[in-house]
Amino acid sequence: MSDVTRQTGTGRVPVDDARRRITGRLVGRERELELALAAVGSGRDLVLEGPPGTSKTTMLQAITAEWGIPLVFVEGNADLTPSRLVGHHNPARVLREDYSADTFEDGPLVAAMRSGGFLYIEEFNRAPEDTLNTLLTAMADRRIAVPRVGSIEAAPSFRVVASMNPYDNVGTTRLSTSVSDRLNRIVIGYQDEDDERGIVALRSGLSGATGERIIGDAVAVTRATRDHEDVRQGSSVRGAIDCTLIASELLTLRGVPGVPGAPGTPDQHDERYPETFFDAMLVALSGRIHLDEAAGTTPERVLRQIWEDRFILDPARAEPG
Ligand SMILES: Nc1ncnc2c1ncn2[C@@H]1O[C@H](COP(=O)(O)OP(=O)(O)OP(=O)(O)O)[C@@H](O)[C@H]1O
Numbered sequence: 005m006s007d008v009t010r011q012t013g014t015g016r017v018p019v020d021d022a023r024r025r026i027t028g029r030l031v032g033r034e035r036e037l038e039l040a041l042a043a044v045g046s047g048r049d050l051v052l053e054g055p056p057g058t059s060k061t062t063m064l065q066a067i068t069a070e071w072g073i074p075l076v077f078v079e080g081n082a083d084l085t086p087s088r089l090v091g092h093h094n095p096a097r098v099l100r101e102d103y104s105a106d107t108f109e110d111g112p113l114v115a116a117m118r119s120g121g122f123l124y125i126e127e128f129n130r131a132p133e134d135t136l137n138t139l140l141t142a143m144a145d146r147r148i149a150v151p152r153v154g155s156i157e158a159a160p161s162f163r164v165v166a167s168m169n170p171y172d173n174v175g176t177t178r179l180s181t182s183v184s185d186r187l188n189r190i191v192i193g194y195q196d197e198d199d200e201r202g203i204v205a206l207r208s209g210l211s212g213a214t215g216e217r218i219i220g221d222a223v224a225v226t227r228a229t230r231d232h233e234d235v236r237q238g239s240s241v242r243g244a245i246d247c248t249l250i251a252s253e254l255l256t257l258r259g260v261p262g263v264p265g266a267p268g269t270p271d272q273h274d275e276r277y278p279e280t281f282f283d284a285m286l287v288a289l290s291g292r293i294h295l296d297e298a299a300g301t302t303p304e305r306v307l308r309q310i311w312e313d314r315f316i317l318d319p320a321r322a323e324p325g
């Protein structure tokens with residue numbers, strides 16, 4: 005029996021068992037998950053505010069999978085009009101059959117309300133003001149009125165979960181107080197270094213001494229992009245995952261000994277490792293760092309500095325063990 009079937013009329017669900025099972029699907033994030041479960045478990049709507057790659061989608065996927073309900077994605081942008089969010093009557097069918105509840109094609113909001121799913125609006129603050137206002141009735145009343153369809157009631161597990169990137173300042177709307185006053189908010193930062201290594205190990209599938217070495221280097225240089233003085237926003241853990249996979253592949257292509265899957269032990273003194281790793285950094289990270297416009301530098305130069313810090317100035321840190 006799922007948690008959904010145990011819901012009461014107010015949409016409250018027991019969160020303890022669920023928490024244990026959901027924790028198993030995630031690396032770290034115990035606190036954020038606990039806060040998110042408390043919010044959605046008590047029937048509340050929520051905004052998750054954090055930079056890219058900080059487990060927002062992963063947490064929601066884990067919660068909705070555990071509850072056995074859909075996670076309905078919508079991207080918040082200028083094209084997300086109220087009718088795109090709610091749905092519309094199919095014009096061709098309306099011409100043939102006239103308006104009816106049957107000619108209405110559910111948009112993501114109505115789909116999530118009917119199925120008791122989470123409506124997950126990514127980059128919420130990029131959606132137009134009138135679209136955000138459309139959500140208000142749905143959130144407050146758990147029902148909406150659709151012309152020529154009637155009143156649509158939300159199933160008890162329906163929630164609105166929004167996400168926002170705090171660094172995002174292009175094409176964003178400031179949330180009106182009427183919207184923000186109806187949402188709870190959890191601020192999420194970057195994972196710590198251990199958790200990032202755990203995530204990259206999980207997603208890359210690499211292990212063993214060489215795998216760990218590549219993962220350690222990829223996580224360290226990716227984290228360094230976030231602290232570099234010329235960078236406005238550095239790479240998320242996605243850059244570290246890709247850097248790991250690309251470095252591993254490139255080491256294999258170039259026949260550098262000790263790569264994962266190859267026989268023998270990792271040769272930590274093979275001088276081709278650092279240069280090969282740098283090429284992987286360029287591919288995985290150069291498009292993922294956003295520079296301060298006043299800095300007058302390039303992603304390639306920033307990455308070279310980060311690489312030198314790790315492999316030339318402080319090579320001991322880059323050695324395994
Ligand atoms: N806690 C975690 N456990 C396991 N994998 C994770 C975790 N956090 C992130 N990941 C992995 O990292 C990648 C990015 O995570 P996710 O999609 O959850 O980030 P996000 O916060 O939704 O980012 P965005 O704001 O860009 O949508 C995914 O490939 C995901 O599998």
Ligand SMILES: [Mg+2]
Nearest residue numbers: 060061062126
């Ligand atoms: Mg996401």
